[in-house]
Amino acid sequence: MSEPAIVPPAQPWAEPWRTIGVTGTNGKTSTTVLAAAAIQAAARRVFSSTTLDYRIDGEALAVERSWPGFLAAAEQCDRLGGRHAVVEITSQALARGYATRWRYDVGVFTNLSPDHFKTHGSWEHYLASKAQLFVHLPAHGAAVLNARDPAAGLIERVTPVGVRRLWFGAPSRGPALHEEDLAARAVEVSPWGTRISLQPSPLAEALGGALELALVGEVFAENALAAACAAHAVGIDADAIRAGLARCPGVPGRFELFQRTGPVIAVDYAHTADALVRTCATARALAGAGRVIVVFGAGGDGDAGKRGPMGAAVGAAADLAVVTTDNPRHEDPRAIAAMLVAGIERGGPARVVLEADRARAIALALAEARPEDVVVIAGKGHETGQTIGEQTLPFSDREVLRALLGSREEVA
Secondary structure: OOOOOOOOOOOHHHOOOEEEEEEOOOOHHHHHHHHHHHHHHOOOOEEEEOOOOEEEOOEEOOOOOOHHHHHHHHHHHHHOOOOEEEEEOOHHHHHOOHHHOOOOOEEEEOOOOOOOHHHHOOHHHHHHHHHHHHHOOOOOOEEEEEOOOHHHHHHHHHOOOOOEEEEEEOHHHOOOOOOOOEEEEEEEEEOOEEEEEEOOOHHHHHOOOEEEEOOOOHHHHHHHHHHHHHHHHOOOOHHHHHHHHHHOOOOOOOOEEEEOOOOEEEEEOOOOHHHHHHHHHHHHHHHOOOOEEEEEOOOOOOOHHHHHHHHHHHHHHOOEEEEOOOOOEOOOHHHHHHHHHHHHHHHOOOEEEEOOOHHHHHHHHHHHOOOOOEEEEEOOOOOOEEEEOOEEEEOOHHHHHHHHHHHHOOOO
16 A cells, blocks of 8 residues: 655645545535534634535635635635635546645545446546545545445545544444444434434544434434544544534535424435435434425436436335426436336335426425425525526525415524
8 A cells, every 4th residue: 555645735825724525425515514513613713615615614705616716715714814624525526636736634435326427437437536535645634434335445445554544324324334433323303403322432422422413314414423523533622523513504405494394394405316315214204104295306418327216215205206307408307207207116105296397396295295294305405597408597496495485484
């Protein structure tokens, strides 16, 4: 095994910085935001970069998302005394060499599922892109790895000797494949938040044996465990980690609740089979004896092979699946819907309703919902446009919901 690569700082002023890089298929943005919240709770100024925006101490910056924009935003944080950063880094960025443009002291691997295989040409190239973050970790760094994802073992093999390993895990992903430094024993979800009971370990004991989140969903338990390990790796104390995770308001469009009772209504960015499985599991846990209603579609010009599994995930967990248009791009929305319906029928007993107009599909789901039900509008999350052909037209699930709920909306 080769020694760790020495990656120079992007700018001389960045040398004293400690940076956490977060990669994986799902959960990158939430993990980034949670880790930044933990660092901020330790009274340390923190710069965060996600696919949504750049922030300093949680406040969004009016800076374009580009490499010059990244450097300008980071330097602004440096001038304010900040020495910590948490950066969401996609496989596409890693494939373009971004792991060597900035020194990452801690790498976080959330999970791997077949969302961008077509973009990279193969599963091997997709995984190799993710691995670039870990190949270049310095000797003083740490790799935070999902002990319940088989791909994490491959990531661990290419991580240089001497780099510290920290393993996390949540039961929703299956059995542990490696001894865990921080793991959930049980996860309790309510419309008001998520409680994680921790398996005994030195880090779990320091954290008081449990973590409380304002975010709603079992998937956020996994994200929080990863964030806690990453914050611990850059020297944040346990009290700050616990407080920061508890105060973190979450991410727009990531199981974002617009109504907590009668019925529960959420918008979620889930657009892969893996993400839909977890989102639907959260909805089922919240519904109890009520029904789960899911509005979803699939994007065009992407990996058509994921549509059947996406449909199967919803078919197995939902009572009513409202199949609609996502971002069809250059594909026929009816052909995309047919693939989703075929998957739903293979997956389980969910009743299917087709409604191509997304706004009408959301209205239909709300009209169908009873007070004890849970409605999830999945696939687009925070997005504010819908791409059809060459045009991206204004469209927001969140704004459609706000208009439909009107004075009934409970959550700002």
